[in-house]
Amino acid sequence: MKTILRIILILILIGAFSTIFFLPISSQTQEKPTIKIVTTIFPAYDFARTITKDTNTSIELLIKPGVDLHSYEPTPQDIINIKESNIFIYNGGESESWVKNILKELSVDTTIIRMMDSVELIAESSDNIINKEQNKKPVYDEHIWTNPNNVIKISEAISQAVKNHSPDDTSTIQRNLDQYKTNLQNLDNDFRMLSNTKTGKLIVADRFPFRYFIEEYGFDYIAAYPGCSEQAEASAKTITELIKQTKQNSQKIIFNLELSNNKIAQTVASSTDAKILTWHSIHNVSQTDFDSGKTYIDFMRDNFDNLNEALYDHSAS
Ligand SMILES: [Zn+2]
Incomplete structure (x- = not known):
């Protein structure tokens, strides 16, 4: 019993010690992110990560890797995260109909980017599809990023929003955007060459x-x-x-x-x-x-x- 009490006492002391000495040090060295971006799907997360490289930005991905995004429902913590974000990026297709209700609750300080607003939309089609979908009302295809040229337009929208929230990072954001556009144009050229x-x-x-x-x-x-x-x-x-x-x-x-x-x-x-x-x-x-x-x-x-x-x-x- 005495040993257990001693262990508990030691643990309490370690806890108190680390609270007093370690926490202030870590909060001094780790700067608070300038802006917080919350994204729904991986493409949005990756575009934001690329555009904000070398800036002090936190980026969160809501729909975790490996999960079926069609069965995704936001948790209460996810909703808090979206509300606390400076920039919220979502795609805006059929599989994200849950977003609609949350948008109404966001403050005017949160910039909302719907990626599908940045590009020319194409309707879903059953051309060259063996199993055509019966009785489905026509909707826009949501997989806009499969064309790299659309990613250029989306990245421009994201970089403008980040510059507005963090003017000090303007030149870094512009450099990242220019580099990304070059990589995307190279990708576009290679696919075009392949098809030709x-x-x-x-x-x-x-x-x-x-x-x-x-x-x-x-x-x-x-x-x-x-x-x-x-x-x-x-x-x-x-x-x-x-x-x-x-x-x-x-x-x-x-x-x-x-x-x-x-x-x-x-x-x-x-x-x-x-x-x-x-x-x-x-x-x-x-x-x-x-x-x-x-x-x-x-x-x-x-x-x-x-x-x-x-x-x-x-x-x-
Ligand atoms: Zn999909």
Whole structure:
């Protein structure tokens, strides 16, 4: 008993000691962030992180890596975080209808950025989709970032908001934006070159949230399901059509999406000997990829390599 009391006493002393001596030191060295940005999805988080590099900004991602964003509901703490933010960035599509109620409660001091307001919107479509969605009222596709040119427009909106909240960082923000635009333009050039020089059909044994990408670069493709909403079970008709298309087009590569259950891709691959590669929609990312610090540009570079591998250069053969 005496030993336990002694341990408790020591713990209390350590606690008191650290409160008195350590906390003031850490709060002196760690400067309070100048601005606080709260974002809903990974692309918004990554764009804000890139634009505010080398500034004293805190950025929070609400929809955590690896989770299904369609089942996301904000916690009371999430709502407090949004209310305390200087800049709140959300995408504004169908999967973020929960945002609407929170916006009404935000103070005028919070700058609200709806990424879909920065770009020209394209309606969801069932072109080249095997399972067309029945009786669904037409909505705008929300995966606007799949076209790098849209990311330039979104980044401009974010950098303007950050400059307004933190005028001292104006030159750093501008430098980051200029650098980012160069990287995005290089990405755009590379995809354009790929679509101009290579032909072949991209077989997507999964959902297809790449409408903005396809409108910009014009690759030939076929996919199982539209959008990227809830996971679909593979129907016999879908599997049969994908296998037929893979064989007809002599495709050695078929695609799945990140965080997919992979059922369709695995079934098609086992009947065709095609290899499965991932085409990242980047709507959400895995915990591993998030922890390793992968960026939008990194995922798009992976996409470039994988599309390049899947396409045959018929003009050269
Ligand atoms: Zn999505």
